[in-house]
Amino acid sequence: MPASHAGELATVRGAPEPFGFELLVDKARALAAKAYAEPRVRAAETLEKIDYDAHWKIRFRPEETVMIGETAPVQFFHTGRYFKTPVRLYQVEGGQAREILYNPRYFEMPEDSPARDLPADIGFAGFRVMRGDLKTDWISFLGASYFRTDGQSRQYGQSARGLALDTGLSRPEEFPRFTDFWLAGPEKDGDTLTIYALLDSPSVAGAYKMSLRNADGEGQVIGINSRLFFRAPVERLGIAPLTSMYWYSETNRSVGLDWRPEVHDTDGLAIVTAEGERIWRPLNNPEALRTSTFLASNLKGFGLAKRDREFENYQDDGVFYDRRPSVWIEPLEPFGEGAVQLVEIPTDDEIFDNIVAYFLPKDLPEAGSEKRFHYRMHWTDRHPVETGGALTVATRVGQGGVPGQPRPADQIKVVIDFKGPALDGLTRDDGVVPVVELSRGEPINPYLLPVVGTDRWRLVFDARVADHDPIEARAYLKTDTDVLTETWLGQISHELVATPPR
Structure with a gap:
């Protein structure tokens, strides 16, 4: 494999086809009208060999970075043991979408990498948007419908998802996944790029439009417009779900057998009700799975926060828990009647995400029903909610x-x-x-x-x-x-x- 392929893949694309959000909505509606098709995993045995260490050694070639618009350089993630199901990526220009075709030359691989034995069209696992110097990324999409940004202090922490289904129930949770992404330039001044996504799972198909703005020193703002079409009833529908890690803090220090004073991505759930009441619920690490429900019809917002931002309270200069972002969900159209649910799962280590928070509508979907949600996400150090109180x-x-x-x-x-x-x-x-x-x-x-x-x-x-x-x-x-x-x-x-x- 030659050492450099500077720019030679920049124009390798599929055939053009018309694209717009309403066309994506139609695609999601038509998909939901069909029986769910489980994605097929190709070369599963080879992918299983690409463990964490082998995956880390596969590096994207910076010279093959794809520029979306004028301000969003994009790089791709390779498939592996933990990301076996590829996603399709498209570049949108002038109302036309063309698929970004996988090529192993996008990546540098060691001579003994199992990835060299994969089919030449295996596909990408996800993508990330880089800063202009290509040294760090500020948002990534990888696995199911997960995505996360590095926030105001440039330190990844909690994650968001497109949708959560049946979280915290006695049966296995259903994880919808983004199967296709369309990457386009910004539609309004101040934005960085626009991302469209098609979501699919046994119970639902959906169309998403995300307007993203990254402002250095200020964090990120993401406007999300979603249209959901249900194949089956859903018992617990989680809108704007956030996923975090909470092991211990000053609240429950006795459960943390570790030298650091505190270890957590976030330390509490904040809610502002329709009447303007501000609620703070400190997080727990319970002995058994626990779900808490907070009635919050037509709420003004909610989110998981990192309020304690003093380095002395963490003493970790490797992963910097004091810099992890807070995320605030702001409805742009009323969410209606419902509640915020907090799911807390026992953990004895920092490697597990054990906290989930989302809005649960009172009116749950039946087969054939449609729902839409429009909200804004703020990824900052502190929640952007004005208060004169304490x-x-x-x-x-x-x-x-x-x-x-x-x-x-x-x-x-x-x-x-x-x-x-x-x-x-x-x-x-x-x-x-x-x-x-x-x-x-x-x-x-x-x-x-x-x-x-x-x-x-x-x-x-x-x-x-x-x-x-x-x-x-x-x-x-x-x-x-x-x-x-x-x-x-x-x-x-x-x-x-x-x-x-x-």
Whole structure:
């Protein structure tokens, strides 16, 4: 294989065909009217040999980078053990789409790479959009309907999906996949490119249009317009799903047998309701799979956030958990009646994504039904939601009771720190009071104080937990005339203060 093929693949394309979003919608509708066809995996035994190490050694040739429009250089991912089903890629110009045909010359491969034994038309596993210097990418699409960006601080973390189906149920989850992508230049000023995608699975086919903007130092904004056509009923439909990793933080430090103080991509779920109430739910790493549902009809937005952004709280200068992006979902057309669901899965390592959040419509699809969703995603350090109130900045738990006295075995102490403009300058004389509500029992000895030497206020209370079923808790700060903070929602259980095995 020659050492360089500078640009020689730039014009190797399939035959042109008309393309537009409405044509893609028609294609998805027609696909849903047919029985689902399971994708065929070719050369499966050879692909199985391309494990993580072998896949990493297959490098895209930078000179073969495909320029989409004027600002989006695109490179491709090779297939392998973990990405056996290829996707079709098309370049769109002037209302015409031409397929970008796979060629092994797009990649540098070691002489002993199993990839050299693959068919010459095996196809691509996915793609990524590079920055202008071609040294780093800022968004990638690889596997099922997953995609992710590196956010404002240029560090990959949580992922998004086109759609989630039956997540967290007793039966296996269904993973729709993007089978085809059409890459086009931006349609409006300020955007970087436009990506169209065809989604398919046993229950649904769909058409997606994504308008992407990457602004250095500001993160990414992605507008998503989706049209979904259902072959079969769906019990749990997850719209705008986000997937993250949460192992442990200051909230449940005892479960993390690791030298670092905290390990997580995100530390909480934020919701803004139709009425403007702000909700913060700290994440858990439960002993068993747990699904929490938050009624939020016509919500203003939701997302998984990384609020703790201090390096000292992670001490990891390899993967930089302090730089992971927060993602905010902003409906551009009302989502209607429904709820935000949070699925938390047990984990004992950082390599597993164990957190999923999405919007669940009340009106679930039946066979033959159609749905459409239009929303915007913000990938930034902090959620772009204006507030004059105070936010939760830390949640800690520990053994209940009073130091120096016998500790009750059934009590857990909860400590919540709030910080924000609504609390700035207030003192104990300003009538700030806590509101604490529990799903079982009453809070024990709740009290509130400004934290000396800081601009934080700290709420402390005990909860009596008699069994392993978690207590749902709700807390916020107020005065006689005003609510000062967002609403903290938490689950209190013995597992938060479990003693790690020795």
